[in-house]
Amino acid sequence: MQIRTRFAPSPTGYLHIGSARTALYSWLFAKKNNGIFILRFEDTDFERSTESSVKGIINGLNWLKLSWDEGPYFQSKKLKYYIEIIHSMLSTGCAYRCYCSEVRLQKVRKYQIEQGKKPKYDGKCRTLSNNIHVNNSSYVVRFKNPEKGQVIFQDQIRGKIVVNNSELDDLIILRSNGIPTYNFCVVIDDRDMDITHVIRGEDHINNTPRQINILKALGAKIPLYAHVSMIIDIDGKKLSKRNNVIDVMKYCKLGYLPEAILNYILRLGWSHGDQEIFSIKEMKELFTLDNVGKSSSCFNIKKLLWFNHYYINSLPIDYIIQCLKSFYTEARININNGPNLNMVVPLVRNKCKTLNDVIKLTRFFYEECSYLNNKIIQKYLNNSSIFMLKEIKKQIETLSIWQVKNISLMIHALSDHYKVSIKEVAMPLRIAITGTNVSPSIDMTIYVLGRYCVLKRINNALEYIYNN
Template sequence: MVVTRFAPSPTGYLHIGGLRTALYSYLWAKRKGGKFLLRIEDTDLKRNSQEATEAIVEAFKWVGLSHDGEVFYQSKRFDIYKKYVQQLLDEGKAYYCYMSSEEKNELYEKQKANKQRTKYDGRYRDFEGTPPEGVEPVVRIKSPLSGEISFIDGIKGEIKFNVEDILDDFVIARGDGTPLYNFVVAIDDALMGVTEVIRGDDHISNTPKQIVVYKALGFDIPKFYHVPMILNPSGKKLSKRDGAMDVMEYKKDGFLPEALLNFLIRLGWSHGDQELFSFEEMSELFDPNDINKSASAYNAEKLLWINSQYIKTASTQRLVEVLKDYDLDLSGFEKTEELLGLLRDRAKDMNELKQMISSIINKPTQYEQKAVDKFLKGDALDILEAFNKELKSKGEVTLTDEFKEVANNFLESKGLKLKHLAQPIRIAIVGSAVSPSVFDVLSIVGYNEVVQRIDNLIKNQKGLERE
C-alpha cells in the first residue's frame, strides 16, 4: 500500500510550493488506494508557532485535502526519538561528541584557510578517554567514511553522492537531548509506514543523511520524488510579490480552492494538452513519475484564467455558499439564479463577482463622475425622467422583454436611439456606465426598485444643478 505524507514546519504560513507538494502526495496516495498523512515537524520549540500550526490545518481544510488519521506532532514524540538515540549509542553506531564551540570554530577556520569543505573531523568517533569537563555533549551518528550513497529518484533518476564530499558524522541530538531534523524525519517516516516521499528538491542534500539513519536503524528506505521548485517568470526564486504568499491569502484574493489546486497540479505535471481538471480527474490521472525534471514558472494570468473558468461552471448553490465567506449572503434574494447567470461569465475572482453583485442589488450611494460627465449631459436627464414616467404609467413590469418593449416604444415615440437611454439607466441603477445587458439588470432589480433608483438619480443631479 502506498503511504505518503506532508510534513510542514509551523514556523510560518503554508505557501503554495508546500501546498503543491501536499497535493501531489495526496493525489498519489488516493490513486493507489493508500493513505495520506499530515505531520507537523515542530521539534524546534523556539521557532514554533501555534498560530502557524492552526493556519496549516485551516489551509488544508479550505482546499479539501483531508489527511488520514490523526495529525502527528513531532514535539509529542520526543520519547520515541530518545529511545532510538540510545539504541544507536548502545550498538556503537552513534557516540557522544565533546567538541566545544571554540574547537569547532578553530577547525572550520583552518579548513577554510586550506580551501577545504568545513566538516567535523571525527575526533570523538572512537574516543575512550575521560570526557572533558564543562561540555554538554551532542550525539553524532557514525556515517560511512568513503564510497558512495545513491538512490533512484522517481523524477530525477539515479542520484549519487560521494561520501567524502557531502557527509560527516552529523549530529542527531543536541546537548540538551533535542533530536535534529534528519534523524527524526527518517524515524517518523519509517514508523508511520511512509512508502513514498514526495517533497521539494531543496531536500535532496538531506536524503543521504536520512539514508544513513534508515540503514543504521534497519528501516526500509522509501521511494523519493524530489519536485523542482516553482520560479517566478524571470526564472528566479518565487517571492511573496510573485505569489509565494500564505495559501489563505489566495482565498482573500477571491480564488476558489479547486481553481488553485488545478493551477498547482499543472505547475510541473501535465496530461496531454488538458488544462482544466476536476478533482476526480486529478486523482485518476496524476502520477509523480511524470513530474517534469525542470522547474516551473508561476503565471498569475494563468491562475486568474483558471479561476474564471471555475466560477463560470460552478453551480449557483456553490457560488452562494462561497460568497458567504466574502460577507455577501444571497439567501433571501429572489432572483439569485438569474443574477449569477448574468455575472458569473464576467468575473475573474470572487471579490470581483461580489462587487458586481453588490452594484446591482444595492442602491448606488454615489455616481461615478466620469460616467455622469459623459452620459448625463444635454437633455439626458429629461429623457430619463420621461422614460421613468412612461414606466410608472405602465404599472409593474417584470420580465426582461417587457422592459425592452417599454424602452423601444418610448424611444420610437421620441425619435431616439437606445444609446440615448441605456447609459443613463445604467448610471441610475448601478452608479456607473458599466453593467451587463441593461434590460436583464432591470428585470433582476425589479420594477419598484428601478423607478425609485431612476428618481434618486434625477433628484441627485437636479439638486446639484440648483446648487
C-alpha cells in the first residue's frame, strides 16, 4: 500500500505556525515512507476564502520547501460532483432533506440545554420520505447518522477513541444555499484521493467519528487518523492572531531561515531522544508518529531565535548570502558599492540572530557614515580625538603590506608608543570608519573596508570634528 497524506488548509488566512507544523508532519510521514504528499484547498467557504490567502499559503509552503507531489486541488471546482453524490445518498436513504427553520432549531436547542441534554438535531425530518418536497420551502440535506452502536478508531497519536453514535448529530452535508459542507467534501476528497493517513490538528477530533460514518455509508476505506495537539503561548493560551506573530511569511520578512522554522516546529510536539538539531535528511529518516506527544506545545520565541542563530552560523556561507540579497535590496543597500559579501558576512554572523541583524551590522560597509549627533559620536569624535586619528591616518598611508596582522600590530604599536589603552586608539577609529560603536574586530573591519575607504572615512570624521 502506498502511503498518501494531504495538507488541506482553508484559504481564509495566511499559513500560520500551527498549520505549517501539520504540513511538515504530513510531508515528513509521506517522504519517510516513499509516499505521496497532496496539497488540497478546502475553499467552499466562499465568503471568507480569498485568492490572496491561496497565494500566501503556497508562498509559505514554497519558502519552507515543503513541495507537494499532487495538487493543488480546489474543492470549489467540484461542487457539481459533490452534489451528485448527495443526490445519490438521498436516493439510497442514507441522507434526507430537512425543512426545519432556524427558529425551530433554536427552540429545540434551548429546550435540550434546559433539560441538561447535549444539544443536537432531534430528527424531526429524519423519517420524511425523500420523495416529498415541501413547496417553496428551503431545506438542508442531512446525513442519516446511525442511531446505535459506536465509532471506534485508533488515533495514531492518542490511542483508541470510542464515540457512541447516540452522541452524534445528523450532520448537515448540503446547506440551504446549495453549497456542500466541509465535513462532507473532506470525506469525498479523502476517499477519491486514496488518503491513507490523515494528520491534522486536535480541533478536528470531534469531526472524525462523523466523517468515518459517512465513509462507511459510502462503502469507502477508512484512513488512519492522527490528531496533533495545539500550540500554546507562554501564558498557556492558544496562539492568537492578535497577540502573536504566527504568519510564517512574516517570519521570513523578519529574517528567519526556513531551516530554523522547520527545525523548531518539528520539535513542537515531536522528539528523538535529546537531539535538538535535525537536517531535512534526518527529519525524513527519523520522523514517526509514535514520537509525537499528546500534550500541548509551548511556542517560545527565544528558542526559535536560538535555532535561527544556529542556522545562520552553520549553513554554507554562499547560501546565507543568497538569502540575504533580498534583505539588502529591501534596505536599499547597494552591495556592489563595497566589499564582497563573502568577506563581510563571516565577520558578523556569529553575533546575529536574524538576517535583519546581519543587515544592521554590515550596512556601514556599503554606505558612508552619517555621524548622527548622538552621545556616542560626541564622546569619540571630538577635539581630543583629532591627534590620534591623524596618527592612525599616517600609519595606514604608510602600511606597506595590507594584512590583518599588520593592521593589528599598527594599532598596538600606537597604544604602546603613546601609552594609552587599545580602546583609546580603537574606539575613535571605529566610530570614524563605521559610524557606530558596534562592529567586527577593528583590524578585520579596516582590512575588509580597504585602505582607500578607511582613509576617506577618517578624513570625513576629521572634517566633522572641525565643523562641530
